Amino acid sequence: MRVCRLKLCIFHTLFLFLGFIYSSITNAWEISGYVGLESLAFIEKPLYKEQHQHYISGVIEAELYHEWDNGTQSFAFVPYFRGSQHDSQRTHFDVRELTWLKAADTWELRLGIRKVFWGVTESNHLVDVINQRDTVENSDGEDKLGQPMINFAFIQDWGTVDLFILPWFRERTFAGEEGRLRPEPAVSGDLSEYDKSGYQRQVAYAIRWAHSMGDWDMGLSHFYGTSRDPIFLLKGAESGAVNLIPYYQNINQTGLDIQATLDSLLLKWEATIRVSESETAFATTAGFEYTFFNIMSSGIDIGLLSEYLYDSRGSTAATLMQNDFFVGARLALNDIQDSQLLAGVMVDRFSGAQFYNIEASRRFFDSFKFEVEARFFNGAIQTAPAYFLRQDSHFRMELSYHF
Amino acid sequence: MNKIILGLYFAMLPCISMAEISKGLEIMQEVKQRNSGWSDVTADLEMVLTNNNGNEHRRKLAMKILEIKNDGDKSLSVFNNPRDIKGTAFLSFTHALDADEQWLYLPALKRVKRISSSNKSGPFLGSEIAFEDLSSFELEKYKYTYLRDELLDGLDCFVIENAPQYEFSGYTRTIVWVDKVRYIPIKIDYYDRKNTLLKTQTFNDYQQFLGQYWRAGIMTMKNHVTGKSTQLLLHNYKFRNGLTARQFDKNSLKRSR
Numbered sequence: 001m002r003v004c005r006l007k008l009c010i011f012h013t014l015f016l017f018l019g020f021i022y023s024s025i026t027n028a029w030e031i032s033g034y035v036g037l038e039s040l041a042f043i044e045k046p047l048y049k050e051q052h053q054h055y056i057s058g059v060i061e062a063e064l065y066h067e068w069d070n071g072t073q074s075f076a077f078v079p080y081f082r083g084s085q086h087d088s089q090r091t092h093f094d095v096r097e098l099t100w101l102k103a104a105d106t107w108e109l110r111l112g113i114r115k116v117f118w119g120v121t122e123s124n125h126l127v128d129v130i131n132q133r134d135t136v137e138n139s140d141g142e143d144k145l146g147q148p149m150i151n152f153a154f155i156q157d158w159g160t161v162d163l164f165i166l167p168w169f170r171e172r173t174f175a176g177e178e179g180r181l182r183p184e185p186a187v188s189g190d191l192s193e194y195d196k197s198g199y200q201r202q203v204a205y206a207i208r209w210a211h212s213m214g215d216w217d218m219g220l221s222h223f224y225g226t227s228r229d230p231i232f233l234l235k236g237a238e239s240g241a242v243n244l245i246p247y248y249q250n251i252n253q254t255g256l257d258i259q260a261t262l263d264s265l266l267l268k269w270e271a272t273i274r275v276s277e278s279e280t281a282f283a284t285t286a287g288f289e290y291t292f293f294n295i296m297s298s299g300i301d302i303g304l305l306s307e308y309l310y311d312s313r314g315s316t317a318a319t320l321m322q323n324d325f326f327v328g329a330r331l332a333l334n335d336i337q338d339s340q341l342l343a344g345v346m347v348d349r350f351s352g353a354q355f356y357n358i359e360a361s362r363r364f365f366d367s368f369k370f371e372v373e374a375r376f377f378n379g380a381i382q383t384a385p386a387y388f389l390r391q392d393s394h395f396r397m398e399l400s401y402h403f
Numbered sequence: 404m405n406k407i408i409l410g411l412y413f414a415m416l417p418c419i420s421m422a423e424i425s426k427g428l429e430i431m432q433e434v435k436q437r438n439s440g441w442s443d444v445t446a447d448l449e450m451v452l453t454n455n456n457g458n459e460h461r462r463k464l465a466m467k468i469l470e471i472k473n474d475g476d477k478s479l480s481v482f483n484n485p486r487d488i489k490g491t492a493f494l495s496f497t498h499a500l501d502a503d504e505q506w507l508y509l510p511a512l513k514r515v516k517r518i519s520s521s522n523k524s525g526p527f528l529g530s531e532i533a534f535e536d537l538s539s540f541e542l543e544k545y546k547y548t549y550l551r552d553e554l555l556d557g558l559d560c561f562v563i564e565n566a567p568q569y570e571f572s573g574y575t576r577t578i579v580w581v582d583k584v585r586y587i588p589i590k591i592d593y594y595d596r597k598n599t600l601l602k603t604q605t606f607n608d609y610q611q612f613l614g615q616y617w618r619a620g621i622m623t624m625k626n627h628v629t630g631k632s633t634q635l636l637l638h639n640y641k642f643r644n645g646l647t648a649r650q651f652d653k654n655s656l657k658r659s660r
Contacts (some may be wrong), residue, residue: 030660033491067660074658101658105649108658117514142512155654212504212653217517263502263570293522295597297573301525336452336460336529340486366460369487376502402486 018210024331033078034369036400042180044391050177056086059400061096072103078146080135089189090136090175096146108153113146117165117207118219120268121285121344123307123326126359127221127255127270130206132170132228138396139181139375140357145170159211166204169226172246183232183388188243193233194226195277196250201226220259227251227276239283251275265290268307283311287326303330305344328357337363353380418550427547427563434586435542437576441616443469443646448480449636452530455629460485462528465660467644468539469651475499476539477651481659482528492659494651495520499568507537508656515653524573530633531602531624533573536593545568550578559583574601585609587617604625612642 040055059082078097084090099112116130128226131144148168154161174187194201204225211218230246237243253274260267271284287307295302304327311322328344339362346355356376363369376393380386450462463484469477475497482491490510497503503520523535540631545565553562560580567574580590588606595601610619622635649655 032486034487065660072659074660093623103655103658105647108654115513119510120517153654155649160654210653212517214504215502239440259517261504261517261519264519266519291519291522293519293571294525294573296406297524299526299529301522334526334529336454338485338529363485363487366485367487400487402489 015274028068030065030068031062032109033060034400034401034402035060036398038396038398040180040394040396042392042394044220044393047388047391048177048179048184051180052086052178055085055087055090055180057082057090059083059398063097074101075099082297085150087136087176087179089174090179092134092136092173094134094145096144098146099148106155108151108155110149110153112153113148114151115144115146118221118255119257119270120217121257121270121287122268122289122305122328123287123308124270124285124309126272126283126285127229128256129221129223129255130164130166133173134173136173136175136179138373140359140373145173159209161259162206162208162210163202164206164208166206167202167227169202169204169248170228171248172228172230174246178360180394181392183244183385185242185244187232188245190228190250191235191243192246194248194250196226200250201248215261216258217261219256221255221257222318223251223253223255225250227253227274249278251276264293280312281311281313283309283313285309289330291330299334301330301332301334303332304328305330309346321352339363348380348384348386351379351381351384353384353386354378367402369400369402371400372396423549424547426549426603428542430549430561430563430581430586431542431545431547431565434581434588435540437586438540438616439470441470441613442643443467444618444640444642445644446618446640446648447638449638450528450530450532451634453632453634455631460529462530464621467646467650469646469648475503475541476520477648478539479651479656479659489658492656494656495538495655496651497539497541502570503538506653506656508659511656515656521571523569523571524570531626531629531631532635535567535569535572535574536604536624547569552583553583555579555580558589583615600627610640616642 012382036059038057038059042053046052049200064077065074068087073226076097080094080096082090082092095113097114099110099114099388102109117128119125119127131147132145133141134145135141137143147170150165152163171189171192174189175182177186185287186337206221206223207325208219210219211370226248233247235243235245251274253272255272257270266289268288269286274281285306285307289305291301291303291345293301307326309324310324314322324346326346328342331341332340341360343358358374361369361371373396377386377389426581445467445496448464448466461484464480464482466478466480471477471489478495480493482488492508494506495503505518505520507518509515509516524533527534545567548564550562550564553560563579563581565577565579573595574593575596576594579588579593582589591604592600593602598602601626604622604624606619606622609617610620611617618637618640620637623632625632
């Protein structure tokens with residue numbers, strides 16, 4: 001009898017609890033996100049026998065959001081999952097966001113996992129150092145892994161100062177043996193090495209001042225901690241095999257980003273000075289974007305972009321961009337389907353190697369979106385890092401449903 | 404004799420048009436005056452885009468506007484629908500004759516982008532509404548000429564021609580019908596750069612707030628060239644929410660919903 005009552009009680013509580021969850025989800029919680037199906041098709045035969053010609057993958061990202069206290073406090077949770085055929089390293093789960101936010105008149109506090117974007121240029125993101133890049137997600141480098149942080153923003157008339165404590169270092173993701181767009185041997189992410197250990201390896205600190213004055217938007221930032229960008233070491237294992245190992249160094253990086261918005265012309269400049277145990281490196285990306293709006297009253301915009309990329313580390317840099325020119329064009333139809341096209345080419349000034357990138361997207365049936373990306377690699381010389389990608393030109397198509 | 408009359412006629416012309424100009428300006432000053440002091444407003448917008456075949460597409464956004472004395476207003480709009488652009492937000496500091504300052508927040512990248520405000524005449528979200536049609540009304544933006552009085556839908560109206568003075572406008576002129584009693588627009592005709600009638604905007608379902616401010620519940624923009632139309636449905640107008648410039652900065656843009 002007692003047990004029965006207990007059961008009833010538990011049932012009752014559970015019922016109330018589910019009712020509460022249901023009502024709070026339908027009332028105050030917002031759910032949104034997308035599910036997508038992707039086809040990644042390579043034009044040429046793979047260089048290595050483990051690789052494949054075509055990969056299918058599925059993706060889901062959802063956001064659970066709740067705000068209260070008149071919108072000055074909020075909670076957001078964004079889990080993410082991609083499941084890929086063949087390449088087990090590309091099948092990955094990530095918490096893109098899990099944050100509590102409190103906003104007051106002169107400050108904002110954010111606790112949890114988040115993504116942060118800094119910078120102004122389009123072809124490269126030099127000053128953007130807070131998050132680790134999710135390189136298996138898309139070769140364009142725009143995707144990031146969630147970063148745990150304490151972020152305090154101090155808001156004044158003379159700008160916003162953001163202070164960051166980043167208590168957990170996240171390693172970069174790399175394509176596995178069966179994946180394309182990788183060097184040989186594939187990067188052994190599980191053998192990663194560091195020049196620091198303990199706190200110094202795990203915890204990073206950053207500060208950024210950002211301000212807008214008339215036509216000018218600017219930011220000045222400093223980062224201290226383990227660099228999200230590894231360099232790579234070739235090491236022989238006991239078995240006789242050779243491993244390619246990411247080596248993460250402790251750095252001090254100061255970054256500057258400025259944009260001038262002069263009618264239809266945008267001038268953009270980013271620069272960084274980065275000091276590690278082994279070197280002091282200077283890098284910059286500078287360029288412009290000019291847009292012809294509403295051409296012949298058609299509603300169509302065409303933008304022209306050009307940027308120059310320089311890195312003092314030259315070809316030893318773990319980047320494909322050390323002394324390159326980028327030119328591109330952006331087309332926006334501004335129609336109901338929001339049709340867009342971005343086409344660009346990056347040319348290495350010395351070797352003449354080219355990297356072509358075309359991205360197009362269009363909405364249909366109001367909730368679906370179709371994206372096509374084409375990336376072609378051409379003319380990389382044998383000593384350049386891009387030589388690994390010489391047979392990896394590909395098309396990527398993704399169909400997604402947004403809810 | 405004829406010559407003298409003709410001379411007099413020409414001599415009088417500028418006087419007449421001066422009178423019409425000053426009357427046009429006076430009426431629009433009254434429009435502006437009666438619509439001042441509301442401080443801030445929030446509202447939900449629904450846009451219904453209709454093409455020639457009658458196909459409909461819906462867009463939903465939330466908007467807040469902060470009134471700025473002696474300058475253009477500040478506004479922040481957040482898109483909720485279509486879902487692929489959910490969370491995209493648009494911050495605008497408008498100015499009478501100087502270029503507006505505009506930022507776009509892209510939620511997928513968490514990126515705030517300063518964007519060019521030269522795109523006055525381009526379509527807003529693929530609709531028949533241009534960016535300049537949505538910007539805040541400041542007296543300095545136009546030169547006014549009073550044309551005539553006219554009865555429109557049973558309402559006694561002033562008819563006034565507005566010639567844009569700001570850069571990059573898609574119009575040579577607009578003609579606005581102003582209700583003589585409430586000093587609010589009832590209809591606007593837009594003439595393109597070639598001076599042909601491009602669009603007509605009508606304002607319906609006016610409601611009065613705080614005993615003073617009139618706001619339309621439905622605005623319809625009909626494009627005469629393409630045959631397409633856009634209807635703006637406005638709900639949940641809330642005035643004087645105590646908003647400050649802080650709710651219209653880049654930090655707020657990043658966390659706007």
